[in-house]
Amino acid sequence: MSGAGTIGAWFLLLACGWLAGTISGAAGFGGALILLPVLAFAVGGKAAVPMLTVAQLLGNLSRAGFGRREIRWRPAGLFCLGAVPASVAGARLFVGLESAVVLRFVGGLLLLVVALRHTRLGRRKLPVGLLVPVGAVVGLVSAVAGSAGPLGAAAFLGLGLPPQGYVASEAATAVAMHATKSLVYGRYGALTLEDGLRGLLLGGSLVLGSWTGRKVLDRLPERWFGILVEVLLLVSAVALLRG
Numbered sequence: 001m002s003g004a005g006t007i008g009a010w011f012l013l014l015a016c017g018w019l020a021g022t023i024s025g026a027a028g029f030g031g032a033l034i035l036l037p038v039l040a041f042a043v044g045g046k047a048a049v050p051m052l053t054v055a056q057l058l059g060n061l062s063r064a065g066f067g068r069r070e071i072r073w074r075p076a077g078l079f080c081l082g083a084v085p086a087s088v089a090g091a092r093l094f095v096g097l098e099s100a101v102v103l104r105f106v107g108g109l110l111l112l113v114v115a116l117r118h119t120r121l122g123r124r125k126l127p128v129g130l131l132v133p134v135g136a137v138v139g140l141v142s143a144v145a146g147s148a149g150p151l152g153a154a155a156f157l158g159l160g161l162p163p164q165g166y167v168a169s170e171a172a173t174a175v176a177m178h179a180t181k182s183l184v185y186g187r188y189g190a191l192t193l194e195d196g197l198r199g200l201l202l203g204g205s206l207v208l209g210s211w212t213g214r215k216v217l218d219r220l221p222e223r224w225f226g227i228l229v230e231v232l233l234l235v236s237a238v239a240l241l242r243g
Helices: 007-027 031-043 045-066 073-094 100-116 128-145 149-157 163-187 193-219 222-242
Strands: none
Touching (some): 073 149, 073 163, 100 222, 128 149, 149 163, 149 222
């Protein structure tokens, strides 16, 4: 693990993992934007994406578990119908595909989503029938670029769910995507056993952060929750566009 073999480097990674898990636990996304650059610096961009996928699998599993009573299974299931097959296709493309263009496209799309949320059209609920194709787009982008959390979050925000239901439902779909991607990455040699174990270790810090984020979410007024999510969407968009 180049640049991260020391105890100090791992302490930094685990601290970033806890912070990422806390943000994701409170807002439903955002953790990968913190972890991916740190991991890419530590192990290189090609190894960072599969390792982060394993870590996010644990983090999202914990978020879904903490909010299991609030999960809306029907929209989550429809979303997964598109997301899981697309994750397989995207993970197979990942080995030889440059993700920078994809990330910039997602950044521009997020800016559009935030702008639309302040129009009459954007305040309408997302038709349930669109969840399958939207899930396919998110699954493909997630596998190619490492994460599409903000894009998935935007879709679930459009359903008008309460904060706890939104976070838990989005996490349930992310579990399905990350599990699928991990299997495909392993099948095609993009995820080694060593990197998988490191991802599990990092995932432990995300689990702890998910617990912290859940406590924050339970105390956060719904009005402020909406503001927090929109600010994070904007930050995500700018970070992706700067690439």
